[in-house]
Amino acid sequence: MSKRTRSHNAQKVIERMGKKLNRQIVGSLAGCVHCGLCTDSCHYVLANPGDPTYAPAYKADQIRKIFKRHYDWTGRVVPWWVKAKSVSSDEDLEALKDTVFGKCTNCRRCSLNCPMGVDYATFNRMARGLLVSVGVMPEGVAVVSKDQWEIGNQMGVLKEDYLETLDWLSEEMQDELGDESAVIPIDKEDADVVYSINPREVKYDPRTISDAAKIFHQAGENWTMPSEGWDMTNFGLFSGDDDLGGSVARRLFEKTSALRGRKLVISECGHGYRSTRCEGQNWAQMDVDFEMESSVNTMLRYIEQGRIKVDKSRNKTPVTFHDSCNNARSCGLTEEPRALLRLVCEDFREMHPNRAENYCCTGGGGAMSMSEYTPRRLKSGKVKAEQLEATGAQIVVTSCHNCVDGLQDVIRHYKLDMKVTQLVNLVAKALVVEKPVPVEAVPTPAEEVAAITAEVSAATPAPVAAADAAPRGSLDGYTILVTDDEPDFVTFASAILEDHGARVLQAHSGEEAMETARREMPDLMTLDLSMPGTSGSEVFERMRRDPELGQLPIFIITGQPELRRLIYDRDVRSPEGYLDKPITEQGLLFNIRKALNVPH
Ligand code: SF4
Ligand code: SF4
Numbered sequence: 001m002s003k004r005t006r007s008h009n010a011q012k013v014i015e016r017m018g019k020k021l022n023r024q025i026v027g028s029l030a031g032c033v034h035c036g037l038c039t040d041s042c043h044y045v046l047a048n049p050g051d052p053t054y055a056p057a058y059k060a061d062q063i064r065k066i067f068k069r070h071y072d073w074t075g076r077v078v079p080w081w082v083k084a085k086s087v088s089s090d091e092d093l094e095a096l097k098d099t100v101f102g103k104c105t106n107c108r109r110c111s112l113n114c115p116m117g118v119d120y121a122t123f124n125r126m127a128r129g130l131l132v133s134v135g136v137m138p139e140g141v142a143v144v145s146k147d148q149w150e151i152g153n154q155m156g157v158l159k160e161d162y163l164e165t166l167d168w169l170s171e172e173m174q175d176e177l178g179d180e181s182a183v184i185p186i187d188k189e190d191a192d193v194v195y196s197i198n199p200r201e202v203k204y205d206p207r208t209i210s211d212a213a214k215i216f217h218q219a220g221e222n223w224t225m226p227s228e229g230w231d232m233t234n235f236g237l238f239s240g241d242d243d244l245g246g247s248v249a250r251r252l253f254e255k256t257s258a259l260r261g262r263k264l265v266i267s268e269c270g271h272g273y274r275s276t277r278c279e280g281q282n283w284a285q286m287d288v289d290f291e292m293e294s295s296v297n298t299m300l301r302y303i304e305q306g307r308i309k310v311d312k313s314r315n316k317t318p319v320t321f322h323d324s325c326n327n328a329r330s331c332g333l334t335e336e337p338r339a340l341l342r343l344v345c346e347d348f349r350e351m352h353p354n355r356a357e358n359y360c361c362t363g364g365g366g367a368m369s370m371s372e373y374t375p376r377r378l379k380s381g382k383v384k385a386e387q388l389e390a391t392g393a394q395i396v397v398t399s400c401h402n403c404v405d406g407l408q409d410v411i412r413h414y415k416l417d418m419k420v421t422q423l424v425n426l427v428a429k430a431l432v433v434e435k436p437v438p439v440e441a442v443p444t445p446a447e448e449v450a451a452i453t454a455e456v457s458a459a460t461p462a463p464v465a466a467a468d469a470a471p472r473g474s475l476d477g478y479t480i481l482v483t484d485d486e487p488d489f490v491t492f493a494s495a496i497l498e499d500h501g502a503r504v505l506q507a508h509s510g511e512e513a514m515e516t517a518r519r520e521m522p523d524l525m526t527l528d529l530s531m532p533g534t535s536g537s538e539v540f541e542r543m544r545r546d547p548e549l550g551q552l553p554i555f556i557i558t559g560q561p562e563l564r565r566l567i568y569d570r571d572v573r574s575p576e577g578y579l580d581k582p583i584t585e586q587g588l589l590f591n592i593r594k595a596l597n598v599p600h
Contacts, residue, residue: 129240139562140369194261204587211428229255234275238366249280270324324400363406476501510534
């Protein structure tokens with residue numbers, strides 16, 4: 001095949017491959033003897049025993065044959081013998097995309113089981129990066145990468161939303177602890193701990209932030225959260241884009257340095273920990289002068305040093321632990337989470353196999369953002385579901401936000417009776433909080449007068465508004481229209497909202513949603529984007545332009561994040577909220593309350 005007959009993109013992929021080859025990658029590309037020992041280590045193979053295209057060696061060969069053809073002498077001399085083959089067309093690149101993004105989560109379990117030291121995941125990542133460099137990638141990967149490049153975090157969380165959320169959480173913590181000094185410090189200089197998080201925490205799981213804040217506060221830590229450069233996740237690890245990896249890591253490191261932080265603590269996230277602590281300095285090509293550690297180590301140290309007290313009897317439900325692939329296989333973080341679990345839970349049960357031999361949650365390698373492969377991914381979760389069920393535990397704990405989503409999907413798909421949580425939530429639940437003892441102050445004369453006036457007005461009964469009578473966070477008095485063509489989703493979301501006091505209306509298509517909205521004038525409408533008939537994005541624009549419905553708050557909930565641009569590219573007011581499926585009860589409530597301005 002000459003350069004002239006090869007497509008432009010195929011030619012670029014071949015040329016760029018030459019620049020990516022290093023000793024480790026060449027060793028892995030050349031080292032496979034096709035013994036097949038890695039085959040059964042892959043969760044895709046276990047779920048598809050009759051399909052050889054899922055075998056790690058077969059998948060690796062789709063990349064290896066290009067290397068052999070262009071960069072290995074054996075491929076030039078005896079190409080038929082070593083199965084060397086080039087890529088020539090854009091269709092060839094699409095086929096490669098299906099393998100490297102859609103049939104592997106880069107979990108590295110096969111790498112661990114190869115006697116020849118072949119690390120397929122490493123060159124699978126390289127192949128992803130080559131395809132991304134010519135624009136061949138799943139749509140979700142493009143969307144998430146764009147957000148991380150342009151907005152600075154991979155979920156497109158705007159700075160004002162992030163700061164507003166932290167403010168909100170500070171107020172809640174002050175109320176809960178009865179302590180004015182219990183706040184989340186922002187951009188404090190010379191802190192001993194700079195705490196970085198996953199944007200999923202802001203968007204779906206703010207409880208993990210408030211639980212961590214409570215722990216730092218109780219430990220008396222001199223800590224802070226940065227106002228920007230706070231996202232420790234790094235989509236460059238998944239997309240194979242080292243430039244993105246470097247840019248994200250640099251943002252985080254530079255902000256920590258600017259604050260003169262002494263230690264960067266990384267909240268519970270497998271790929272964030274690996275990207276930031278293990279790969280970040282290489283990608284960013286910079287050295288840092290502060291330490292980095294996982295929040296798991298931080299929490300463990302606080303307990304061991306007596307800086308916080310915990311009561312494990314508050315966590316009686318049997319728990320098991322899922323090791324994130326990045327934490328366990330790539331970073332060796334296996335014993336600290338177990339030590340912590342034993343300190344804060346009464347009944348911890350190991351899952352088998354575990355630690356570096358654990359199976360992937362199915363959500364690794366950025367798989368959660370590639371909705372076109374969801375059925376394949378869920379099928380590959382069979383072995384994970386079996387592992388979970390065999391523990392007999394009711395809660396699975398993991399130190400990774402990606403794994404939380406992957407496990408929740410597996411649990412739902414295989415109908416297991418389990419919940420997923422993180423270590424920070426269990427530590428916060430077990431935390432023994434000693435409330436500050438109020439000190440009696442001697443009032444000044446002016447304060448005495450003010451106190452008497454306050455007493456008099458307190459004695460005068462005031463009418464109680466309905467909203468005041470409702471418990472904090474209640475949706476009592478609000479009408480919410482849930483729109484989705486999936487009946488299960490409508491039932492699930494409606495039950496959550498009704499349980500918290502809302503009156504819920506339901507619609508299963510765009511037309512039905514518009515009719516119901518016009519008739520009932522709800523306070524807020526949730527909207528799925530992908531529905532038969534009039535699509536969600538059309539419904540959104542039509543409602544925004546409608547004189548009667550234009551002001552109705554609309555909350556997008558979609559299983560296809562790649563459709564996000566269909567909404568945000570429209571020349572109308574942005575939606576009042578946005579969530580990707582799968583949703584959690586807590587994430588839905590937090591975001592709906594925020595959109596409705598309901599204090600929580
Ligand atoms: S890295 Fe994981 S998902 Fe990919 S082939 Fe190996 S075992 Fe399978
Ligand atoms: S990658 Fe390793 S274990 Fe798998 S077939 Fe090749 S040599 Fe054997």
